[in-house]
Amino acid sequence: xxxxxxxxxxxxxxxxxxxxxxxxxxxxxxxxxxxxxxxxxxxxxxxxxxxxxxxxxxxxxxxxxxxxxxxxxxxxxxxxxxxxxxxxxxxxxxxxxxxxxxx
Amino acid sequence: xxxxxxxxxxxxxxxxxxxxxxxxxxxxxxxxxxxxxxxxxxxxxxxxxxxxxxxxxxxxxxxxxxxxxxxxxxxxxxxxxxxxxxxxxxxxxxxxxxxxxxxxxxxxxxxxxxxx
Numbered sequence: 593x594x595x596x597x598x599x600x601x602x603x604x605x606x607x608x609x610x611x612x613x614x615x616x617x618x619x620x621x622x623x624x625x626x627x628x629x630x631x632x633x634x635x636x637x638x639x640x641x642x643x644x645x646x647x648x649x650x651x652x653x654x655x656x657x658x659x660x661x662x663x664x665x666x667x668x669x670x671x672x673x674x675x676x677x678x679x680x681x682x683x684x685x686x687x688x689x690x691x692x693x694x695x
Numbered sequence: 696x697x698x699x700x701x702x703x704x705x706x707x708x709x710x711x712x713x714x715x716x717x718x719x720x721x722x723x724x725x726x727x728x729x730x731x732x733x734x735x736x737x738x739x740x741x742x743x744x745x746x747x748x749x750x751x752x753x754x755x756x757x758x759x760x761x762x763x764x765x766x767x768x769x770x771x772x773x774x775x776x777x778x779x780x781x782x783x784x785x786x787x788x789x790x791x792x793x794x795x796x797x798x799x800x801x802x803x804x805x806x807x808x809x810x811x
Contacts, residue, residue: 593757625797627740634790634801635740678740682796684754686732689739 594618596679596687603693610666612690614679617660622681624662626655630675639664669694697721697800699791704805711781717774717791717802725769728794731776733787744776745794758784781809
């Protein structure tokens with residue numbers, strides 16, 4: 593079975609840039625999605641196909657890919673971006689999640 | 696507007712059964728694959744099962760294979776998850792999701808607690 597590895601936590605000051613990585617061998621041949629989940633809420637798609645942004649997602653969210661690692665970048669992080677972020681690959685696997693703290 | 700509403704969760708004893716439902720609206724249900732994803736308390740997301748648009752293909756996580764059965768009723772725009780032989784590790788919030796090469800839109804989830 594495949595595994596996707598994320599850091600457990602990332603902290604950033606408001607207005608600064610947060611970067612969350614997701615690593616796994618399967619990412620060399622599968623696209624990644626990123627989901628944002630706030631406490632008590634359902635996950636929300638923020639990035640698909642490694643770097644595409646769905647309608648309604650702020651431009652400060654972006655994605656990139658290099659080999660077996662993909663990165664979610666939040667440029668100019670806002671307090672409302674504080675949440676858990678999960679990567680997901682088409683191999684039906686989620687990363688373990690990254691808690692992003694903005695303070 | 697895409698809406699997915701799960702129901703059927705609750706408290707069940709180990710070894711028991713439960714059937715979850717997910718009623719959808721806002722899109723043509725029969726045109727899309729559907730999935731169940733769960734989240735144990737304080738833990739991450741875990742894919743559980745996926746069913747193709749015509750029910751011709753189903754897949755399951757190893758952790759639930761042989762115990763859970765996914766199905767759908769396209770005439771009623773409803774997705775189901777039959778859960779048998781439940782164990783404590785099945786305790787989680789269960790989300791249904793519209794699937795387009797992976798989860799896309801999610802419901803708010805229904806809590807299943809397996810405990811004596």
